[in-house]
Amino acid sequence: MANSIWKEYPKMGKRIDHTTEFIHNSLDMRNEAIAKMIRDLTSGGKMLRPAFFLLFSGFGPDKKTDDELVPLAASLELLHVATLIHDDVIDDSPLRRSKPTIHTKYGKRNAIYAGDYLFTVYFEIISRHLPEQSYILKNALSMKKILIGELDQLLINFNIHATAKMYFREIAGKTAELFSLSTMMGALVSDGDHELVARSKNIGHDIGMSFQIIDDILDFGDSRDTGKPNFEDLRNGVYSLPYILGLQDNNQALINVLSKNDLSSDDINEAARIVVNEGYLDQAKDIARTFSKHASERIDRLPRGRNRTALKKVVQELLDRID
Amino acid sequence: MANSIWKEYPKMGKRIDHTTEFIHNSLDMRNEAIAKMIRDLTSGGKMLRPAFFLLFSGFGPDKKTDDELVPLAASLELLHVATLIHDDVIDDSPLRRSKPTIHTKYGKRNAIYAGDYLFTVYFEIISRHLPEQSYILKNALSMKKILIGELDQLLINFNIHATAKMYFREIAGKTAELFSLSTMMGALVSDGDHELVARSKNIGHDIGMSFQIIDDILDFGDSRDTGKPNFEDLRNGVYSLPYILGLQDNNQALINVLSKNDLSSDDINEAARIVVNEGYLDQAKDIARTFSKHASERIDRLPRGRNRTALKKVVQELLDRID
Numbered sequence A, B: 001m002a003n004s005i006w007k008e009y010p011k012m013g014k015r016i017d018h019t020t021e022f023i024h025n026s027l028d029m030r031n032e033a034i035a036k037m038i039r040d041l042t043s044g045g046k047m048l049r050p051a052f053f054l055l056f057s058g059f060g061p062d063k064k065t066d067d068e069l070v071p072l073a074a075s076l077e078l079l080h081v082a083t084l085i086h087d088d089v090i091d092d093s094p095l096r097r098s099k100p101t102i103h104t105k106y107g108k109r110n111a112i113y114a115g116d117y118l119f120t121v122y123f124e125i126i127s128r129h130l131p132e133q134s135y136i137l138k139n140a141l142s143m144k145k146i147l148i149g150e151l152d153q154l155l156i157n158f159n160i161h162a163t164a165k166m167y168f169r170e171i172a173g174k175t176a177e178l179f180s181l182s183t184m185m186g187a188l189v190s191d192g193d194h195e196l197v198a199r200s201k202n203i204g205h206d207i208g209m210s211f212q213i214i215d216d217i218l219d220f221g222d223s224r225d226t227g228k229p230n231f232e233d234l235r236n237g238v239y240s241l242p243y244i245l246g247l248q249d250n251n252q253a254l255i256n257v258l259s260k261n262d263l264s265s266d267d268i269n270e271a272a273r274i275v276v277n278e279g280y281l282d283q284a285k286d287i288a289r290t291f292s293k294h295a296s297e298r299i300d301r302l303p304r305g306r307n308r309t310a311l312k313k314v315v316q317e318l319l320d321r322i323d
Helices: A010-026 A032-041 A048-056 A066-091 A102-129 A133-156 A164-189 A194-219 A231-235 A241-248 A252-258 A265-277 A280-299 A306-320 B010-026 B032-041 B048-056 B066-091 B102-129 B133-156 B164-189 B194-219 B231-235 B241-248 B252-258 B265-277 B280-299 B306-320
Strands: none
Touching (some): A010 A048, A010 A066, A032 A102, A048 A066, A048 A164, A048 A306, A066 A102, A066 A133, A102 A133, A164 A194, A194 A280, A231 A265, A241 A252, A241 A280, A252 A265, A280 A306, B048 B066, B048 B164, B164 B194, B194 B241, B194 B280, B231 B265, B241 B252, B241 B280
């Protein structure tokens, strides 16, 4: 069943269900244990990338049928889940969507191949279903940007001189690229003109940027209450925007804490306290709001109709998570 | 410089050098350390897959220029190296081509992303250079077979009931598939007819099967002298063909050794001794020879000329490694 974010949009909920079904029917390995874990990973999520693709495919003049669109929607989620599986091995994350990760349960061997396998299923679907070879190339270039983003990220870990600009470049690759691929592909397959395609791509980018900043902030958790903020990320030298804003502001107290070799729980709490009290968290929220606002303004210039209304609401709902 | 296997074929050596150059120019990440390791990994190897592709592209009526062929030759090596990098993380191999593996030097994080990145470069090149979208789909399906082979392999590890049939299925996916993709793509881009394409694919398959069996046997090493045969593989429950032939033959001594929980050096030596003395190693060599012979017979039915002569010699040289 589709995620609750779609409950106000039963038609989209149904399309999401079809997309999930298509994904499950595409898994043709004999290794049933791994297949089951992939099915779990592709069930009940927000499926934002397929949803954005489906919404944007309604804006061009060529209205494709869901039989044509659903496989492509599925491909975007498969690409996303493939990167998630590899990220989880890399970060040694024990849980994903409240379930044990593949590498925890079946070892990194299975997890790496499972991610690779999903890349190939994605690749198969777009080779089969995209109407033009040049669109396949656009997918390849997006995927490359995502990977270059991941590899670049490793260069800025543990970097107390990291700047907001570096962070934006990193999440532009890691997250926003796949959102803008999804919205752009929607515009392309519906035969949108150059302006619609460019606008769709920009909207996807802004939604993605806002989404990742918000996600990092949510990871920050109820730091004011529980005192257990994004422990893992900080310990691994991965700084989210609030920390980077503090570092960039030359906040000496924060620099002192984050320069330590091995962060204790107290250090982590102290860093979080600084970031909240000195207003860096609020600044980060404002930046997320600005990206969403830009997206929203551009959405207003898309063709009027149910797709546009749904899109605006979803962008607002994603933003509301930080309020 | 091209590997010594090409020294008798200076023209092919040059084309291989161009292919290597193309690969190096395709690496556009900012992470110079990783880029350097990838350049090392793609230098001086036998480059069999690009070479087979280039040879087979000479058999159809449409003689493409090297400007058109070299990028595609490069793509096949990139796909191969991407799988090698992931295999090395999975097997925790310290060395590859006598150099430290990427994950040993830069951690599994960099290695997994480096492999993923090469997949995307491969994907970009074929999207850009293959003349037909249906050929891209053939690549995707091959890549999927390779991954399904890898995932299936995990099901037969530590399986003392493994059969030669299971082993053949596994190496058909893991190794022969990429060889047959290379030969088939050569026939396709030179606009070969259905018969040439099918024949090329079969030849690639047989060469790949023979190649992997031989590679496993070479891994077996100078077991008669040093007593240090494929230690790692055996300990990881990965049985090569000589062992599987013994298991399938219900050789009780071999079954007893391999059924032990944690194999000591003595156990490994004992297993190797059995496999050599009972003739299973020679049987495996005969099977490799049979695959090479099948390939050779089919090669005789390809268009006469320098490409065919070179191809026959290379197949023979690969086989000679076990004599």
